[in-house]
Amino acid sequence: MIGNWLLPEGLADTLPAEARRIEELRRKLLDLYRTYGFEMVAPPLVEYIDSLLSGTGGDLNLSTCKLVDQLSGRTLGVRADMTTQVTRIDAHLLNRAGVTRLCYCGTVLHARPAGLLSSRELLQIGAEIYGHAGFEADIEVLQLALESTRLAGVREPRLDLCHPGLVRAILDADAGAAAHAETIYAILRDKDVPALVELSGRVEGVRAETWQALRKLPDLYGGADVLARARQELPLLPGVAAALDALGQLIAALDGVSVGVDLADVGGYGYHSGVTFSIYAEGWHDALVRGGRYDDVSRAFGRARPATGFSLDLRKLAAGLPPAAPSRAIRAPWGQDPALVQALRSLRAAGEVVVQNLPGHEHDQDEFVCDRELALKDGAWTLRTL
Structure with missing residues (x-):
């Protein structure tokens, strides 16, 4: 009998230390993109398949999981890539005349894994520039993609x-x-x-x-x-x-x-129209980042716009990095003493991690190392080093 805890092939749970590392990377990268002037958007996980695959190649169609919408009877697709969705937002919703810089982060699902060691569920983060056909936009995107890997701690991309x-x-x-x-x-x-x-x-x-x-x-x-x-x-x-x-x-x-330079590298989803690029590094079996120019995708949304950008999978990126060091934390007893409650509130407001031991239990977590303790001394709650 198959256990209820087993997941479908190509899918996996993300445990505390890894989840923290991924979330830290997400925040750092989105903050980096904001410093370059990129605005964040968040398209839905599921769309009508006609919209989701507009202007893309057949590879993306094969990678997209499909289902029937119970409300409309139309076919829906669970996104396998977010680029088309962001392009739709630029061309149809924002409808700006000049240059638009957009960034995003969200889950995508592949019908089949892209490779032997690949996951079917990716946490895709990326950045796109719309409205400029010159190589200056390609340079900015390339520099930002390289800076993303350096910020994450990737050596010698x-x-x-x-x-x-x-x-x-x-x-x-x-x-x-x-x-x-x-x-x-x-x-x-x-x-x-x-x-x-x-x-x-x-x-x-x-x-x-x-x-x-x-x-x-x-x-x-x-x-x-x-x-x-x-x-x-x-x-x-x-x-x-x-x-x-x-x-x-x-x-x-x-x-x-x-x-x-690899002049036979024709992989990807098939919608690129100009220079494409991949970033590799020691410790990862496949490309960390993929991107390039795709000027023709927005034509399907009624408004042709030059476009270039890149994306990467945060889970893959995190998996090749050294393990994250545990966070320093403060151990505190459980209690309802107003002075204790106030001390806890002040420490947490200052950004400290404070773990209260519930009655009858010892601290048992991989994420935190308690190197200090909140203890009652001479009628006042004070910190002491463990």
């Missing part, structure tokens, strides 16, 4: 850049290849060159130079010199040149950051 417009330009230039775009994207996502060679042998109507360019992409990975190699090895298409120029401009503006 590594930034990987890509531009989905490059692959898109190669496919759009060849109608035969464009007809097999989904399959090609899946192969590139896995960097499966043998599968690409096999596909080229059985698919007709695709030019030889297109297959040649696609086979080179998985090898175009490394430092900034990859851009120069790509200009020599890839077709001289306007979309390819524009993508390489955009990547070069960003790399030139970043200082003191370990930067890599």
